[in-house]
Amino acid sequence: MSNRRRMYIILVVDVVIIWAAIAISYMFRFNGSIPPYYEQQMYGFALITTAICGLSLAFFRMYRRMWQYASIGEIIELIKAVIIGMTASFLVTSIAFGKEVPLSIATRTVELMLLFMGGSRFLWRLIRVNRTAKMELTHHILVVGAGDCGALIAKEIMSSKMFAGSRLIGFIDDDPHKQSMRVVGYPVLGNRYDIIEIVHKYQVHDIVIAMPSSKRSDITDIINICTMTKAKVKIIPAINDFITGRLAVKTLRNVDVEDLLGREPVQIDLQGVMDYVTDKVVLVTGAGGSIGSELSRQIAAFKPRKLLLLGHGENSIYTIEMELRAKFPDVKLETVIADIQDRPRMESVFRSFKPQVIFHAAAHKHVPLMERNPSEAVKNNVFGTKNVADCADKYGAERFVMISSDKAVNPTSVMGATKRIAEMYIQSLNTSSRTQFVAVRFGNVLGSRGSVIPRFKEQIAAGGPVTVTHPDMVRYFMTIPEAVQLVIQAGAFAKGGEIFILDMGKPVRILDLAKDLIRLSGLEPDVDIKIEFTGMREGEKLFEELLTEAEATTATQHERIYVGQPLEISQSELELQMRRFEKVLGEDRNTVKAAIEAIVPFYSNVS
Template identity: 75%
Template sequence: MSHRSRILIIMIVDIVIIWVAIGIAYLFRFDGHIPPRYEQQMLLYAFTTTLICGISLAYFRMYRRMWQYASIGELIALFKALLAGMILSYIAASLIDGARVPLSIATRSLEMILLFMGGSRLVWRIIRINRFSKNGESNNILVIGAGDCGALIAREITTADSFKGSRLIGFVDDDPNKRHMQVGGYSVLGNRNQISELVQTHNIHDIVIAMPSVKRKDISDMINLCKTTRAKVKIIPAINDLITGKLAVRALRNVEVEDLLGRDPVVTDLDGIMGYVANKTVLVTGAGGSIGSELCRQIASCNPSRLLLLGHGENSIYSIEMELLKKFPYVHLETIIADIQDRYRMDEVFSKYKPQAVFHAAAHKHVPLMERNPSEAVKNNVFGTKNVADAADQHGAEVFVMISSDKAVNPSSVMGATKRIAEMYVQSINTTSNTRFVAVRFGNVLGSRGSVVPRFKEQIAAGGPVTVTHPDMVRYFMTIPEAVQLVLQAGAFAKGGEIFILDMGSPVKILDLAVDLIRLSGYEPYVDIEINFSGMREGEKLFEELLTDSEATTATQHERIFIGRPAQISSKELEQQLKRFEKVLGGDQMSVRAVIENLVPFYSNVS
């Protein structure tokens, strides 16, 4: 039924209610026998009431309200509209007729019209609720959290079109005072320890976590309880998104692996970040990549005078440019298609734009691919970094932040070793430069292109199997936004020469990650979706580290950022090894590996 049709039906029902209510009021007043004199007055009073109350109801927007969501607020508004309309109708009818309408008739008419109109709207809401709950097989829902947000979710489930065919079973809440109480007519069935039992007893299909303001650690614990069941788990947005209006309560989302990490949001010193980014020309290399593009988003929000997006792939640079133009139209953007391996092009870019802050995120990062192509890893990760760092030094950049990796620690892969060499060069050039050169080292980021989580999701969507390299493989994980926030914060702490290490929390077993993703997708591991072990790939380690044995950490002003201080690096020796690299790059791959092994003692040539 169309919106106009619904309004027309409601108006017709209201007109019938007014005439019936006034007729009954006159019959009661005159004990069922209305005198001829008052019959004319009754018709006049009913006509004027229909006209004036109709105008009053329209004025109070009674016909623009969605009555399936009706509450006390709507009933109060209805009362105000009818009271105003009935008073004006009483005065108008008395003046036109020349005789006063009996006050008892006016009072009883108001009471019955309010009762019938309010009741008709309540009946409409009940019909809507029953239609949703009885529409074929219902999708049983259990809501965790019987607070204000839980009540709102319950209302959405019972009234919104998006939940058609769903049925709310009840609530779970740890507050003992709420046990056996009801919220919106639905009972609080138990606490978190009874979730598994309730899912089985009531054949729950979906669990909704409605606790937007609790700590992420508590959310993570709740998800861990839910994932032992076969129910799909959804979660409402964070309270900040609800308050700012970015998302509505009905905008439920699927639980992601990020929720399982159980870490509270990163708190950054915005003043410190703004101090070296705001009103400055900022360059981001690898701006089209996962980390680079998020750097651009967060830097753009800090009001730089000019943001330079440098990348080798035109499509990815175009994509982030279009996104930033839409979100930050006031930021002056410059898109630069360039290869960091081209030393003359880097010098040209720095000479033209004179960036004051440089975030170097461009790199080859895929371990197996770099293992098979070591010369390309050296060209990009080592000499590409050298080209950008040299240009930053020569053209007077204030700060240079290199994005490094935990794979640079005791590296077992070409990718990790080249990242370690890049760190060494950045620390080396810092000793003679006025630019503050630093590196920031962290582990895997969830959701980055080519990372394990997107691959697992693709395999689950295809029906499996999910492939894990080794049952004991362990990695550190961090979300892209929180990693970038800490990178920006580390840049504010930079004095020069440091390697900043981000607190990655507890390491995650990759097998557990695969199992969690399968369960959160509503499947049973090894039953609905198989898990296969493919064996460790070239250059991989079972465990990643964030520090070498020779490095010590120093705390910073931020609880999630530490400074590692490696042994002194001989700039002269480093230059000699880089020259050796230049000589062997055009030769065989084994010669490249030999130079890497000589320069990075921890690296083991495994091929």
């Protein structure tokens, strides 16, 4: 039925109710025998009330409401409209007829109008709900969280065309006072530990987690329970959307693997970061990459005097440039297409722009590829870093923050070993430079290019199989924004020569990660999507470490950043080894790997 037709039907019903209420009130007042004068007044009162109350009801938008989703707010507005309309009608009629309408008649008319109008609208809602219940409902939905957010989401689900043919089963809430209660007409069926049983009992297809202000650890626990079912899981993204009124069905998103980490948001010292970034010329190398682009986004928010986006790939640099120009129109940007292996080009960049703070994120990071191409890993990760660091020293940069990796600890891969050499080089350079050189070491980041998560998602979308190298493979993970926030914060703590280690939380088994991703897609591991083990690749370790035995950590001002004890590294000896190193570039793999082993005391060439 169209909205216009529905409005006319309700309007006609209201007119009938007004006349019936007035007639019944007069009949009661005069015991069924209305005197001629009052009969004339009754007709006049009915006409005036129809006009004035009709306008009052229209003013309060009583004919533009979806009554099948009515709540207390609609009833209150109806009461206001009737009382205001009847008061005005009572006064106008009394003036027009020279004798006021009996107060008992006016009072009873208000009561009857509210009873009949409220009842007719409730009946309308009842008919619509019953009609919906009789429809073939293909999807059953369960909402976790019976608070304000859950109630709003429930109403959105009932009214949204996106959920046509779906039925809300009820709520889950851990509050014992809400058990067996009803929220917007739907029952609270149990707590988080009842989810699996309820999903099975009611054949739930979708679970919506509506707990935007809850602790991450609680949400993670609930998600883990939900992944043990076959239901698809969606989540309200943030408390901000609830507060600012942007909450709607379209804000729901699929639960992602990031939600399973369960760590609270990073809190950073804004003043400390502003002191070394704001109004400075900041250079980000590898600015088109996963980490580099996020660094650029977050640094732009601190209003540097100029932000230099340096990268080798023109497409990725163009993409981040366009994004930043749209989001931060007041920040002055310079895009630099350059290869960090090109020393003259690096000299030119530093001479032209004189960057004061450098975030060095450019690197080759793919472990198996670097095993097969060790010379390229050395050129980029070692000598590329050397070029940028030497220029930072030569042109008087204040601070140099290098992005390192947990694979640099007791490395078994070429990638890890080259990152360790880069760490050693900047530590040695720090002893004689005015520039403060530091490295920040962390594990894998979720969703970065070439990482396991996008690969798993591609395999699941293709119907499987999902390939895992080893059933006991374990890695540390954090989100890209989380890692970058901590990198920027670590830069504020720099005094020179430190290796900062980020708290990566608990290590995650890759096999469990694969299973979680399959379940979050609404599928069953090894039933809908097969998991295959392919064997460990070149250079890989089962477990990653964040410290060598010789390094000891101390706490910093930030609870999730630690600083490793700097090792004594002879700058002259390292320079000599680097010159020898240059001579083997381009040789066969084993020769290059042997040269790496001569520099990195912890490197184990297992190939």
